[in-house]
Amino acid sequence: MSQVIPYGKQEITNEDIAAVTAALKGDYLTQGPLVAEFEKAFADFSGAKYAVAVTNATAALHLCALALKVQPGQKVLCTPNTFVASSNSILYCGGDVEFIDIDPDTYCLDLDLLEKKLSSSPAGTYSGVVAVDFAGYPVDFHRLHQVAKKHNLWIIEDACHAPGAEFQDSYSRWQRTGNGDFANFAVYSFHPVKHIATGEGGMIVTNSKELYEKVRILRTHGITKNPDEMSRNDGGWYMEMQTLGFNYRLPDILCALGLSQLKRIGTNLSRRRELANRYAQNLQGISGLKTPFAPASVKHSYHLYIVQTEKRLELYNYLKTKNILCQVHYIPVYQQPYYQQRYGKMSLPQMEKYYSQALSLPMYHSMTNAEQDRVVAEIRGFFGA
């Protein structure tokens, strides 16, 4: 039987293993010097001033929502085309979520609909917006920032799919996801299918010193050991719990892996873009199959490579028999039973049309041309093209 080709997977090199081994031989297993080193390197990569490493992106989203003071009675706008963690973070804090339909080209939150919604609602109805750079397509955060400012909303950018993605702002300047200029926070995940992997792992970036300090203390039980921040000082052992926080710390061992992986993120991104170009060329001309929208005004980071076809279920099942394991991203969040019980049934037409036809083909930077050619050949075989 032919080798299994998954939709995504991590790549661990000997260099990664050596980095983790060195950390294991060091003095720290949990909070050592590699945490700050990884944070500094990631802040430099994204272009934001501050970064805070946490256990995973779900914890990252939770801390962002807490730091932005989400609380019962507050409403936050969100895209339905995402992993449930994006909106769950608001619910963790007692807030409520309203979903806005997606743009049929980019599959991200539709900014026209968002603007319409905000202009037709009384001031203060919504306190923030969670937007996702879906599949690696960067949202126009310059525009979103202007809209949010006008309506007094904060922004969380869920950039889990999109490290290194860039868009051109209205002055044609390239802007990178999570650069700190537009969203109050951006978050990233280091889950094995994402661009860099630490097993569990996540990062929060921001340009605000105040927000940075808030998430940093919330990450570790709300406790500070910094004498400058304490109300008194009984001696060297003394520390203070100043707010109700969590243990969301990312261990030194995993930061060692993250640092090592981050060194390759540029080459990995180039490879993903190259694979996307090869797919686009080699799948071209198959009637009934639509490849992703990728205008020259964006640098997509291709966490996922999503095609659309009315024969999605048949194609998914057919490829599975050939050991090519595709996936579907995402089931509309509002269709999840928990959300339906909480908010009742709803329907967003673009999201549903997208969901009925979307299929994520295998996409990972260690994929070989031969593996990709096998995927393409099977798809062509399926369509008889």
Ligand SMILES: *Cc1c(COP(=O)(O)O)cnc(C)c1O
């Ligand atoms: C992966 C992912 C998350 C959650 O990341 P974890 O690190 O697994 O908690 C959140 N949002 C999006 C869009 C994701 O893809």
